[in-house]
Amino acid sequence: MSTTNSLTVEELGSAAQRDRRKRILDATYALASDGGFDAVQMRAVADQAEVALGTLYRYFPSKIHLLVSALAREFDRNEALIKEMGPIPGDTAAARVIYIMKRTTRGLQGDPKLTEALTRAFMFADSSVAAEIHTVGMSLTTMLTHAMHSGQPTEHAEPTAEDIAIARVIGDVWLSALMAWVTGRSSAAETGAHLETAVGLLLRD
Amino acid sequence: MSTTNSLTVEELGSAAQRDRRKRILDATYALASDGGFDAVQMRAVADQAEVALGTLYRYFPSKIHLLVSALAREFDRNEALIKEMGPIPGDTAAARVIYIMKRTTRGLQGDPKLTEALTRAFMFADSSVAAEIHTVGMSLTTMLTHAMHSGQPTEHAEPTAEDIAIARVIGDVWLSALMAWVTGRSSAAETGAHLETAVGLLLRD
DNA sequence: TCCACAATAGGAACACGTTCTAGATTGCCC
């Protein structure tokens, strides 16, 4: 079988390799969803994905890379879902951004263990994971600037520098809030309220 | 020697115990400053503080508690320093806040390994460290609201709810920026610029 | 002073992330 590998960058490799990669990420997801960060043990992931420990490390050089990659996959899926949704409800930029953030946050809070695992990994990542982190960051920024302009006349214009700055600040607040929630230092309600306040301060049109 | 323990809450215990606690935090600080998070190895801390490993764990139940406690001590010292400084330079709230943030950030960036260790610990902390984290968070918020009003007529009034909300958002941005810097995902200059942008967006008087 | 008992020292033991080794399997080129 001589596949010609006419695939996107992320999907290089043979079918068997893509399959292994998927099995590994699926196992990671399942374990994280069940028991959080601590339950994602490399031996357990390898077992459940039916690969050897060495193979797991060949695909993902560390537990952090593994979890951040799983997070990136989730964000991709979420982004696709939002694109399918069509125009985002809300009359003002603030309302639309809050809508998107709450929607995403609710999705995450619906699977607390998984969120804990992914957020922890994200926060613990060092420069060797910069590429994956950047993917996630861009995805979030894009989502937010898109929400600001959705359904507006300027929808297809490039976001301004200020838009991007605001999106980044909101992303920062969101990460901090998520961190506080994940580590049990604030409730889901407080997290939502804090986010809403921050968006209100940043987007007062 | 029957000391009557007329001490503040944090300093309960005999003189020998307070001394051990100090030796442990000093050793933590020295190791962190030298080699960062990874260099703060519990056996090394115990050796350098001249206590047994079990004793170290009796005083601080985990490496994270240890490092967050060291961070809290640093923040206390920093707060005292700023109080000694008198009025904060700057004509607008934004300018004063930026002054304080840059000053603090510069202090941290002057000891990158230490900052890396303390920030990592802060981000990895779970609810069992909530008390220590809360101390640090309050310290930061106080510092920021103080900067907003320093030298103003309203200096001694209580900060408004909006002030506190703004301070918290700035704190979030600061933590995210610090995280990106610590993990080698952004430079010191980018960190400063991002902070400045955020403060500009939040405090446009 | 002496006794009970808590705190400490010293170090073994265990868990999990990570690395390494040796042999089996697969895929590709001739």
Add this chain to the structure above:
DNA sequence: GGGCAATCTAGAACGTGTTCCTATTGTGGA
């Protein structure tokens, strides 16, 4: 089909955070 390089499996081995155990030391009360 044969050879060769890459990949995979199975599992041992190692480092560091954490727990546990035993002997020793310090301390406060009778």
